[in-house]
Amino acid sequence: MDRSIGDMPTLPGGSKRSWKGILQPGSFFGRYKVHRFLGRGGMGEVYEVEHELDGAHYAMKVLSSEIPQTPENIRRFEREAKVMARLQHPNVVSVDYFDETNGKYWFRMELARGIEEGVVTLGDLAARNGGRIGQGLLVCLFEQILDGLSCAHEKGVIHRDLKPGNILLAHSDEMAGGIAPKYLTLDWSGWLGRIGC
Numbered sequence: 256m257d258r259s260i261g262d263m264p265t266l267p268g269g270s271k272r273s274w275k276g277i278l279q280p281g282s283f284f285g286r287y288k289v290h291r292f293l294g295r296g297g298m299g300e301v302y303e304v305e306h307e308l309d310g311a312h313y314a315m316k317v318l319s320s321e322i323p324q325t326p327e328n329i330r331r332f333e334r335e336a337k338v339m340a341r342l343q344h345p346n347v348v349s350v351d352y353f354d355e356t357n358g359k360y361w362f363r364m365e366l367a368r369g370i371e372e373g374v375v376t377l378g379d380l381a382a383r384n385g386g387r388i389g390q391g392l393l394v395c396l397f398e399q400i401l402d403g404l405s406c407a408h409e410k411g412v413i414h415r416d417l418k419p420g421n422i423l424l425a426h427s428d429e430m431a432g433g434i435a436p437k438y439l440t441l442d443w444s445g446w447l448g449r450i451g452c
Contacts, residue, residue, distance in 0.1 A: 277317050277359065278302050285356040287315065298322055298332055303366060314348075314367070318360040329360055336362035341410055346403030348423065367423040378419035396422075 277300055278289045287304035290312070294301050299316045306313070318324070318332045339350035339362075352363040369375035377396065381388055388396075400422065407414065414421075 276300055276302075277320055283307070284315070284317075284359075284361075285354075287313075295319065298328075298335070299361075304363075312366050314364045315361050316364065320359075324358075324360075332360055332362075338412055339364070342407055342412060344403050344406040346399045347406065367425045370424045370426055375423060376420050377422040377424060380424060381419055 276292050276295075278284050278292075280289055280291050282289050284304065286307045288307060290303040290305060292300065292302055293314060299319050299322075301314055301316045304313055304315045305311070318329070322328050322332075333353055336350050336353040339348070340353075343349065348367055349365045350362055351365075354361060354363075367375075369379070377388075400417075404414065404417075
């Protein structure tokens, strides 16, 4: 039976003391300058990078060196990128490129910037407000969350780990309150490919 994205356990080791990131801020990775580490999840590490040619900023997920570089794991990582690339919707972080550089596999995605310093996820927003979010804003956010999930479901994709910490918030000039949710976490392993895969 083929294992779906998200069946992999989180990175082994668990100790933050012993962990050293794959990419270092200030270094170059192919044609991208690494700005900062954003987080890590089940299969990879996510960094903010800048393309050397046009100066555009992206989030880049790199297959973790702690994951064995077997053909099966590389296929699963590539499938994760392909699943996400199929979901073109304003409330889903877009993925537009998959590649390998110096033996490291990666994919490039939209960089969702937080709505303000320290507020990047719905969980951050709730924590900042003592665990509460106003009903009007919450209803507006959930309408967009459901719209993004509906798009995913129409393409046969389900999310198995939807929670406040996995909903990225970004500025939006088109919405009252100026916040639009993006539905991916730094750990994208909660997304599955086609139902039944």
